[in-house]
Amino acid sequence: MATAELHAHDAHAHAHDEHEHHELGFIQKYVFSEDHKTIAKQYLITGIIWAFFGGGLSILFRLQLGFPDMNLEWLRPLLGGWIDESGKLDKEFYLALVTMHGTIMVFFVLTAGLSGTFSNYLIPLQIGARDMASGFINMLSFWFFALASVIMFSSLFIETGPASGGWVIYPPLSALPQAMPGSGLGMTLWLTSMAFFIVSQLMGGINYICTIINLRTRGMSFTKLPLTIWSFFFTAILGLLSFPVLLSAALLLIFDRSFGTSFYLSEIYIQGEALPNMGGSPILYQHLFWFLGHPEVYIVLLPALGITSEIIATNARKPIFGYRAMIGSMMGITLLAFIVWAHHMFITGMNPFLGSVFMFLTLIIAVPSAVKAFNYITTLWKGNIIFTPAMLFSIGLVSLFISGGLTGIILGNSALDINLHDTYFVVAHFHLVMGAASFFGLMAGVYHWFPKMFGKTMNRTMGYIHFWCTFVGVYCVFFPMHYIGIAGFPRRYYSFTALANDAQNSFTDLNMFISIAAILTFSSQLLFALNFFYSIFKGKRATQNPWNSNTLEWTAPIELGHGNWEGEIPAVYRWPYDYSKPGSASDFIPQNVPFSATPESNLPEENEEIAKEKEIEGLLETQNGVYNH
């Protein structure tokens, strides 16, 4: 059997082990580590902590929206003065909650927590590299993120409150401290934190790209890369090109706030005073912001889609359908992501002609997205599906991606966006397609690679319960939210008392339902946290390849040391999706099994590849040379 031979090969490789194993001190091993695996875990655990904070904030404002008459006096020990005399949430604090929930979830959880974790963890292991191209920059990347986290977190505790102008922090609201208290020190801290965060993302992104291009093991051509790596590659490119634009937007805003410039400010009369600023444009900020803001959606989503592709193929025991189409559609999404940003701005007063152009470009994105969805579904067709928790979350992701993506077709249509812009319809749309879908990708990834990360297994039954509670819960929260949007309820409203036709009296049941569902969904995440942290220490010991997967990380030892493989890094001969190949006795053939070892299952064109195996082996010297500086 191919796998048996593989294990023998591994054992043989031990003899070659020339790596010196000097023990690192605690600080170097767990704190300022340059090992991509440790950094990934640091990102993951920071991300999980942030997720509970970000989610917790949303529960607070859901209390206000679902139970507008509830006395929140019992929260005073926690929130202090943010509960006003009447026992209600302070109106400005409500906006602060919305703002911080968005910021934390988009940037700190789904960008750093998702892409930071899995890009770091999987890139070296799946392409066959001993570590990232620069371990030091990788370490810096995490610690800049940690610094950004500390600053953002501290802004929650200052007297004037954290930034409150919405996660998009549109000026002039965010530029003028007199416009709202959150635009004072809170906004300064927000901008500082984001500046560090962007630096962290850039250092991470450069590393991911360099590593994928330069450090692939012998035989690992681009067309043999797992889709996870492709997705991380595109994500890194997106981030590298768009985050600097956010940095520039933030810098100009810092200038406007602190140094009297007028990039975004013009003709403002506020608090009985006409400001001297002339000639700036708030629309400029929106263009700069959404030039990142829209790619950001895909920065968050693409890794989740990559993770899902891998997990669905593995657990359906089938090759991913349309590998090249999947890459092509991700490439299409990446390119289009840069030229659709202004669909967030149809009704900002931007030239309507631009609106037409951006509507056209936006709706094109539906095509590659549809291709991806259909390819996932076809991958399930005639599979032999094993429902691991990771697989459940991946199927859930596909469902959420479809359900949330479809309403994008409506919002991308500028004529329809007029009525729906900034209503709950938008909130429902992006929470499904980008929030929940990416979160499901994160969860799927954790369940799938946990055995590799910690050498232990998570409890599967708890995983199932976690999945069903979350999946049902997410739909209960965000599906009915569309109705509130169709009814014209604007987002970021503390209450709906000022709407026509006594609208605050409609949907009270529904809003209550959503809040209860949100609380239950949020609570069920504790189950995950329990399972996760318990299993790290007390979980059952994992096997080397628990899911019978093809990719390279499962050829590495269970207890991963620095350098990942003891002995030679395995060579790669085939694509990662040889599942259930006709003729093969095993239903999976790992990437490092040469075609010459599997004559019974080779396709005609693959027999020709056998001739190239010598060539691939011949690259060993060169590859080792890379690490011997």
Add this chain to the structure above:
Amino acid sequence: MTYLIGLLSVVFLVLAIMIVNKSMALSKGIQKDSESEVPVDGANNLNAVGMVLFLVLGSIGAAWSFLHSQPDFLPVAASEHGLITDRMFWISMGIITFAFFVTNALLFIFAFRYRWKKNNVAVFYPVNHKLELIWTVIPAIVMAVLVFTGWRTWRDITSKAPENAVVIEVTGHQFGWYVRYSGNDDSKLGNYNYKLIDDTNNIGIDYTDQNSFDDFTANEMHIPKGVPVLLKIHAQDVLHSVYLPYQRVKMDAVPGMPTKFWFVANKSTEEMRYELGKADFNYKLNCTEICGRGHFGMAITVFVDEPEDYAAWCKQQKPFLTQNPTYLAKVPENLKAKAGKYIEAAAPADSSTAETEAAPVAGTSSALR
């Protein structure tokens, strides 16, 4: 309450699945060792059943909740372009609902149908270009149709306002809206300048421009039915957004950059009251761009009047200059005579100012009849 019951039943369903799940896992635990090669456990079939159950119950829930919420949706659009966008919205909704059910059904049914079975082998089916072509081209065509119709509608809505449009200026500020009308004499709005804003002239009307003299302001909005209305939109401090939900009108108010939106309201307040069966119904103008503490309460009442009622209401309004004659001082010498008319006209009627000031406040369209 019905939602609570629905939620509770979902919770109990999940609990039921959990319990069966657990017991199945326990009962299969003994057999599991022989299967150690394959990472399948006893819950596999249950999870597969869960997929179908979710599809069925979810579809019922989606359909029921839609029908249940429908009465609370915005009523049929009260503007001409709104009728078109509404129709387009529901057609698009039809298309995506179809796609939603078909794709989700395929996803969950495949997941159930092709669940793991011992001795089953998955089909090695890596690619089919024809299939891929089909599902690239079909969405592309559907999108092309939607884009084209959407673009035509968008182009019409954002086209230049007709010449005869009634021009109304809306200015957003923390946290309210000022409304200014072009007056009964020249139907032209005068200039404004944010540096001229003071406690009384809170829009900053520029009295060096003679078009300003007859402009009048109001703290509510009246618009004529069936006549194009052009909203000229400003913001004084931060971003705001004009939102007339019933008329499907929305446009941001941007400091330093005037924006506009024109539309034809085709249902008067009276008609909407009749339609909704609510005698006290009023249209509102809300803010939809986060602007601070009072964002959610930043609204004024909007009256859509029959054209003759609107004309009558306008006639009752006194120009800002008439109500605040001190601003005559701001008028340049050469225009003093022209501006003086508005002052003199009001001077004899000094005793009636109380009456005229009260008029806009109580001036609902019903009061005019």
